[in-house]
Amino acid sequence: MIKKPNTRSMIFTLYGDYIRRYGGEIWIGSLIELLEPFDHTEQAVRTAIYRMGKQNWLTSRKETNKSYYSLTKQGVKRMDEAASRIYRIEPGNWDGKWRMVHYSIPEENRHIRDEFRQELSWSGFGPLLNSVWVSPNELTSQVYDMVERYDIKEHVHLFVSENQGPKTDLDIIKQCWDIDFINERYKLFIEKNENKFIEDKKKIELGEYSEKDCFVKRTMLVHYYRKSLFIDPGLPKELLPNKWLGEEAAKLFDKYYKILEKPANIFFEKVFAKGYE
Template sequence: MNTRSMIFTLYGDYIRHYGNEIWIGSLIQLLKEFGHNEQSIRAAISRMNKQGWVQSRKEGNKSFYFLSDRGVSRMDEAAERIFKLRNDKWDGKWRMLLYTIPEAKRNLRDELRKELVWSGFGTLSNSCWISPNRLDKQVENLIAKYGIEDYVHFFVSEHKGPRTSRQVVEESWNLDDINKRYQSFISTYSEKFIIDKNKIEKGSMPDGECFVERTKLVHEYRKFLFVDPGLPDELLPDQWLGVYAAALFSDYYRALAEPASRFFESIFREGNEITRRSREYNAFSHPLMVNE
């Protein structure tokens, strides 16, 4: 597993709930549980610093790293989507973004495309991106971030046919491929969940192993942020496996949460302020993890 991606996962699922800051020594110790070496960890966190995802400060001879405002915003958005087990009800409208970014700004265009996929937009045609979700704020932030006011148009509109809204979805996203990915996730983790839950109930699964498995679980499930647009139920196929994958993720996460957090705190308390843990944080369940 990529070191940089694993650091993002640890910040999202643990560190941001403990004052949003960690001593590099603790981060190295945690990532060694996954086989990452000190050199690769330092290189990855340094790269994240240069990219503006994290910032650093010195205290004596210790270096501490914390999420930047940009990093916090991305983590909040990711958490809301990862732990939201039901999609929003559709208001019947489509958000449509069209752009004409010149070839001289190709890198900017490529970055914008990545951001739009992350946010859940699909391509109806070349340079025409659509979503049934309320992404108005995200679009405003992207326009401001990249300074592309002169190159884009954003519409909130209704679809009048002649094809159905589900056919529009089929043209804009490859739901069959996403469903196959969910099937693979379910096949892998349904068996692991049963085995690990039994071991935890018997007290035969060490806290460190629970920490590794919970982090891997979040890390793998987080990948769906880059492929699943989170479409409203009204626009999904009848045999949509995303619902089952979300339920499996929720049950497995909760089973691993308490011992995993115990292990994290056992490492974190050496060199960090454990008292900075958020009062709202509950290791046993995520505040956004609702079944309704």
């Protein structure tokens, strides 16, 4: 049995896949209605929205008796970064350089240190040593954003370097990430969805799914596929193993997404428009 996604996580999915494409703002009544098919109550949505505001992901405005919520600058950056990885089909090329982050955040700020590590991991860094994280991708701006957000400038060093051995670049990859585990996750995604894609494609063509059905299916497809961001650093093609399934999974996701896209948008737009009537 698949565990129901938490409300905050689902709100991020809706902002990333829908709301940001429609001006980035939504009436909370529409948001509550959009989350109802996923068994999230009005109270759960309001609580999650409140907490996301406190965490500087969302900002609000009131117009007459309606409250509208939009992404903050920090939220927009996070959604743009996520989108660039979710909807990417082929891995990028490598410039041969490593980005290395070294930090020494005091013990009294352990909560900041823990959050900083989570942010590094989400962005695509891997732990080479306890307080030294590396990435083969150009993530300089992301690091500076994190440093500014947590106000830890005096505790962080960022280097751009080349590996001179004796370990190879592929050895570094194996040390920092469990590539076999990531590949297995992509294998499971493919096995779970390749037959479902064929079945759903036929049902859509026969008109057996409503626009709401397609909205639910597309939202859940994106939600679970984007979970790969938490474990896949998005390595360039030069550093991937020969039997890499990430590209195959991305192509399947893209095909599946496209058959659901138009009817799902129609349903979303109907609900979204209620906030501006």
